[in-house]
Amino acid sequence: MTKNNVYGGFFQALFFSSSVSIPTFLLDHYTELGINQQEMMLIIHLMTEINAKSEHLEEAITRKMNIAIEDFKIMVHTLQGKGLLTVNNRKIKGSTGVYYDFSGLLxxxxxxxxxxxxxxxxxxxxxxxxxxxxxxxxxxxxxxxxxxxxxxxxxxxxxxxxxxxxxxxxxxxxxxxxxxxxxxxxxxxxxxxxxxxxxxxxxxxxxxxxxxxxxxxxxxxxxxxxxxHDKPPKGSPKIKSKYDNIYL
The missing domain is CATH 1.10.10.630 (DnaD domain-like)
Known part of the structure; x- marks a missing residue:
C-alpha cells in the first residue's frame, strides 16, 4: 500500500466517523458555570456516548479518559450537585438502563x-x-x-x-x-x-x-x-406568608 493510499484511508476514516456537536457558547463559558476542564471533557464524552448501552458506558468513558471508575462517579456526583446533570433510570427494550439528562445545564x-x-x-x-x-x-x-x-x-x-x-x-x-x-x-x-x-x-x-x-x-x-379568619380558635396554625409558595 502506498503512502498516499494510507493517508487517503486515514482521512476517510477520520472525517466520516461519527461526531458530536458541542455548542460554541458552552465551550466559551463553561468555566463561568463552575465546570473544570476534566468535567467538561466528561460532559463531551457523555454526550458522545448518550446512546450507548448503559452497562458499558462507564467502562467506555473511563477507558477513553484514562481515569478510574471512582473518579467517574465523583465527577458525575459533582455535576449533579451543581444542578447541571440528572441521572435517571429508564427501560430500554425491557431492561433498565441509566439515562444522563442535561436539562439543568441547558x-x-x-x-x-x-x-x-x-x-x-x-x-x-x-x-x-x-x-x-x-x-x-x-x-x-x-x-x-x-x-x-x-x-x-x-x-x-x-x-x-x-x-x-x-x-x-x-x-x-x-x-x-x-x-x-x-x-x-x-x-x-x-x-x-x-x-x-x-x-x-x-x-x-x-x-x-x-x-x-x-x-x-x-x-x-x-x-x-x-x-x-375572624377570631380564629386558640391554637390554630399561624397564617403563612404570601411569599412561602413563591419559587421560580
Missing amino acids: DQLIELWGINEFKQMEASNSKGKAKQGKPDADPNPSAKLISLFEQELGRPLTGLECEHIEKWLTATYSDELIIEALRRGVSAGIRSFRYLDSILREWEKKGLKTRAEVEAEDQNFQSRQNRK
Missing part, C-alpha cells in the same frame, strides 16, 4: 446567555451616555450589594450570582427592594437567587417600588387574611 446556559445580553445592553447604554458627556454616577453600583449578600449568606458569591445582581439593577430594581428581598429570603431559610427573583418580579407586577410600599401591601394582605 437551563443555566439560557440564564447565563440572558445575563450576557443584559451586560451588552448596559455597555451599549454606557457608551451612549459617554458620547453625550453624561458619566455614570457610580462606576460599580453592584459592589455594595455583592458585599452585603456575601455577608448575609456567609460565603463568596459565584460569578453567575454577581451577574444576577447586576441584572436586577439593570431592570431598575432599587437597592432597598433587593436588600428587602434578601432579608426575607434569609428569614425564610431560602437562599436561592431564583426565589429572590420571583419576589422582586411579584413586587414589580404590583407596582411596588419602595420598602415602605411593600410593608404597606403586607399590612393590607394581613388585614384581608384576618377578615377571612
